[in-house]
Amino acid sequence: MRGQRLLGALGVVLLLGAGCGIPAASDVRVDGKGGTASGAGSVNGQGSEPPTRPASGSANDTFVRNFLSAAAGEPDRAYERVKQFIAPEHRFQLQEKKGSEIALTVVRLREAVFTLNSDSTTTVKITVQQIGVLRTNGTLAPPVATETEYEFGLRSGALGGSGKDELAGLYVLDPPNVLLLSDVALQQYYRDASIYFWNSDRSRLVPDQRYLPDAVPEERRVNEVVKWLVGGPSDWLRPGVVGLPDRTELINNATGANNRWEVNLDMSVDDQTRIDQLITQLAWSLGNLAGELELKIRNNAQPVQDLNERRLSKKLYPITVGPQRFGVYEGAIRPLDFAGEPSGTVPLAAAVNRNIVSAGLARDDDTILAAMVVSSGKGRERLAVGTGRAPVSVLNRSASEYASISRPVWLRTMNARPARGLVVADGRLYRFDEAARMYQVPLNLPSAEVTAVAAALDGQRVALIAGGRLYVAAVDLDGGGVSIGPPRPLVTSLTGLSAVDWGSEDRLMVAGSAGQPAIYEISLDGALETPLRTDVGAKVNHLTSYPTNRTVPLPTGAFMYEANGVAYRNSPFERIGPERVRDIAPPPAGVRASNPSAPFFLY
Known part of the structure; x- marks a missing residue:
């Protein structure tokens, strides 16, 4: 039949x-x-x-x-x-x-x-x-x-x-x-959850995605999280983080009653700073769990800690203000104004704010990290980099020109290390420094053709599109350089991938095709997909997002993209026209205003 x-x-x-x-x-x-x-x-x-x-x-x-x-x-x-x-x-x-x-x-x-x-x-x-x-x-x-x-x-x-x-x-x-x-x-x-491991210099906690069955009762959740931490990070994340000391074991089960949780570890560490870091690690790994934590090291109790207070006092990310929207208009960076949103001033001096194709800007306390792709004429492009207090007035330019350079991204750090970033030029991944010096980053991939890179808010993880496939990888910043761990391929139902950015700690925004051009939100393991836009209408060649986080959150995820020479924003969805560009003179009578391009967030 x-x-x-x-x-x-x-x-x-x-x-x-x-x-x-x-x-x-x-x-x-x-x-x-x-x-x-x-x-x-x-x-x-x-x-x-x-x-x-x-x-x-x-x-x-x-x-x-x-x-x-x-x-x-x-x-x-x-x-x-x-x-x-x-x-x-x-x-x-x-x-x-x-x-x-x-x-x-x-x-x-x-x-x-x-x-x-x-x-x-x-x-x-x-x-x-x-x-x-x-x-x-x-x-x-x-x-x-x-x-x-x-x-x-x-x-x-x-x-x-x-x-x-x-x-x-x-x-x-x-x-x-x-x-x-x-x-x-x-x-x-299952509930998907993040546990956290310290990066190599213990300056930043890095999330590691896990799944906890809903059938696990709440009173056992602490025990499961501690066992995950004792077991160490996921294989792909391991090159960028450090686990607990070798031979660490959980003594009995973690227990809890009346919002007080007790964890007893057999762990070879006597340094009080390391113990304090472990408490912070546990507080963030337990998510939004409220109550008090009593950590014991070989039955020796540490002072009881309030989990919420620990999370408030030990922020995950070094950001203090929400994102501001900018775009490129007629070769210069300009603010984009939307009602109800903060709008900033361009952090570049007018003398250097020209010939810009795309930009990646970030805040580091009172310092602006500026990296731009600038046109050098005849269809060639260079990387221009400048740092300092706004407005940045001096830019260094890359020694070489390229046919195509992607939007540069910064690897955010929480220490005195020199600023470093990543960029794709002519199909190769490069790291760059404040002097715009570029060094190719080796990647162990079936295809060497890289088309996009995006950096997580923690600065220790990146997403890549290479050979048409989506990857995530850990970043090792030791030794003054940047090395990328073995990339993990992600499975997605999208084809023809063209752009990627981080939507949150454990989600990526990815542009590709689902029968027609679309933008999806995809988990870091590729398992969970949510269509965000399925009516884009043209290939997305530029995608940027403000990643959802618990330090400076937004009520909904914010992203912008460009397709067929037109920029758009979400929530609410609308075309970003010249009327949204601040500080520009109206065009002469009979002349149509240009469209802004390459939108980005500064935070």
Whole structure:
């Protein structure tokens, strides 16, 4: 019999089930997770575990959706939950693993085809995109499997079994020998969280994305976070951060009662400064958890710390004011004015504010870090760099000219190190200094052709587009230079990637094609995607964002982009026309005003 096709992939059904309900072309930013799912218990108003097999009914699409959610939850029960969905006579085909070897294969669903067979069973073929491997330490590692399709069967409970529960609903036949988890189930039954590690000189905390099952009760959350910290950073982040001292172990479990949490570590450190840094590390890694923390080192108690007060006194990022919008108008940087937003003055002297193609500016206390791409004539470009108090009046220029230079980005630091940044020139990644000296940065990538780079607010992580693929990598700033750790490739449903910037600690803004030009928000492991704009209409050649953060937050993510020579902003979405450019004279009668280009944020 001809197969019945579930078009648009199960992912469409699941996204609707997650309660988003936002049109694809909407400019709404979605934070948090969706609606309620039936299951055991509830966390934050949603099901903490996916529906059981008897609760999954007899509708093929719903049952398969729940089967691909069954592994979600605490790892030690993952096989037990999945085997409930498998017919008893086929459960031996799923070879069980134990302890840290338990891993979930996370996939993005493309399509499902159901074919009814003559024996009343149904053959299911799902087309997937491999996203990664969810490990017991909460990390989503790069994918290991290469399968793009999985096939299994379904039969009615009435075709076998004797008990009431066994007769109800459906069973899986010939299951895949892996624990499959859909990307939507990952979003629905886990909370994504950041834990933090110190960079190499212990001047900056760097976030590391993890997933905690919603089924983990609140009183055990502290214990899980401490175990993650003891286990060390994610593999891709390791070159840019330092973990806890070797052989650090948790003594018993972290405990808590009446908003007081006790953590006891067997750790070889007697330096009080390091212990104080660990308390700060714990406070930020515990997110918004309130209450008091009592840290013990080998049963020796430290002074009790209020978690909120510690976070307030030890800021993550060295920013004190919100972002100001600027753009390039007729070769000069100009402020962009929008009602209700702060508007600044150009931090460059008029004598050097000319021939500018694009710019990356940053604040470092009272110092302005200015890096610009300037036109040197005949289609060639140079990098121009200047630092100092505003207005910056002296610019150094790169020794070489290039056919094309990307928007430069600064690596923000919290110490007295000289300022350094990154830029792409003629398909190669370079670091630059305050004198505009450029040094090529080696990258271990299949393709050497780099087209875009963006730096996180912590200055220790970068995102790259190279060979049409998206990567993230750790930055090592030791020794006065800049080295990039092995880049981690990210899987995304976008193609033709053209621009990237950081939208938050654990999210990227990425421009590419989803059948037509679009801008997506993508998690640092590629698992979670949110369309931000799907009606761009032309290739995005410039994208900039103010990253959401807890130091100087904005109510919604702010980004701007340029496509086909026209700049736009979000929230609310609008074209950035010449009327938004401050301090310009109106054009002569009959002459049409130019459009501003290459918009950026100064913060």
